[in-house]
Amino acid sequence: MKEIGDNEIHLMITSPPYPMIKMWDDIFKSAIPEVKVLEQQMEEETDKSKRENYVSKIYSLFHKYLENVWKETYRVLVDGGIACINIGDATRKINGIFRLFPNHSKIIEICEKIGFITLPYILWKKPTNKPNAFLGSGFLPTNGYITLDVEYVLIFRKNGPRKFPPKDQLRYASKFTKKERDVWFSQTWNIRGEKQNHSEFIRRTAAFPEEIPRRLIRMFSIIGDTVLDPFLGTGTTAKMAMELQRNFLGYEIDEKLKPIIEKRLDINQMTLLKEDEIEINFLKRN
Numbered sequence: 001m002k003e004i005g006d007n008e009i010h011l012m013i014t015s016p017p018y019p020m021i022k023m024w025d026d027i028f029k030s031a032i033p034e035v036k037v038l039e040q041q042m043e044e045e046t047d048k049s050k051r052e053n054y055v056s057k058i059y060s061l062f063h064k065y066l067e068n069v070w071k072e073t074y075r076v077l078v079d080g081g082i083a084c085i086n087i088g089d090a091t092r093k094i095n096g097i098f099r100l101f102p103n104h105s106k107i108i109e110i111c112e113k114i115g116f117i118t119l120p121y122i123l124w125k126k127p128t129n130k131p132n133a134f135l136g137s138g139f140l141p142t143n144g145y146i147t148l149d150v151e152y153v154l155i156f157r158k159n160g161p162r163k164f165p166p167k168d169q170l171r172y173a174s175k176f177t178k179k180e181r182d183v184w185f186s187q188t189w190n191i192r193g194e195k196q197n198h199s200e201f202i203r204r205t206a207a208f209p210e211e212i213p214r215r216l217i218r219m220f221s222i223i224g225d226t227v228l229d230p231f232l233g234t235g236t237t238a239k240m241a242m243e244l245q246r247n248f249l250g251y252e253i254d255e256k257l258k259p260i261i262e263k264r265l266d267i268n269q270m271t272l273l274k275e276d277e278i279e280i281n282f283l284k285r286n
């Protein structure tokens, strides 16, 4: 994120491609050529236990790719700035064995190494209407698997709490109500996924519901702050930041999403902001 200077961002909110979830395999594989080589070697390996080493190497490489972004986030955040990462764990059968890839704990481990302070996180409970998701033999013990029906919103801070001048007007103008605080600062959030109202294309982008960044922005930033989303997708965080009078910076690698982002942000009808205050940069894949 070389376009952003050190200590310029007050809040980062994002949902990256999830390691070991099939829909994101291509993104990781095209960014990390080593993965294809490892997959090839794994296929040629006849010893099942040796093949396990390749599984863990590939999983680590996926996280190494995301680690670059977490490191950059740490650099661009102000002291006391917050990073919120929405991530789900993954289940997958590889090398003939069904298992869990606990993405949330891997990210916590990596972010702590970078220097972030880990804060209590949110469990986003999605209503599940898939009673048949049970993977096991009917009602017989012992080989059933738990259905994943939460995602995580991990929360990290750069150094100690942010400092404000006494009676800071913008901070006071940004306050939440008691009712909001009681719901938002509890650990479980029951929020519907964003599937119903969108086209097939948007569904495939794995957009999170607007309520997620809306709450996080109100909880962890004040009016006039700058919010960053390094994996913009359809621009949900951007839309909420603008609605809540925060500045916004974002990155998205997939050019096909550009018209969707522009439409969601109403860029052509923008009257309050001058045109040159809005800039969408698309990264070129090397």
Ligand SMILES: C[S@@+](CC[C@H](N)C(=O)[O-])C[C@H]1O[C@@H](n2cnc3c(N)ncnc32)[C@H](O)[C@@H]1O
Binding pocket: 014, 015, 016, 017, 018, 027, 205, 206, 207, 208, 209, 230, 231, 232, 233, 234, 235, 236, 237, 251, 252, 253, 254, 257, 283
């Ligand atoms: C889970 S989606 C984000 C969804 C978003 N929160 C929303 O509400 O629409 C992850 C996004 O990251 C993008 N992406 C993956 N690698 C990237 C990279 N290196 N730089 C920028 N964007 C990237 C993908 O194209 C995808 O749109």
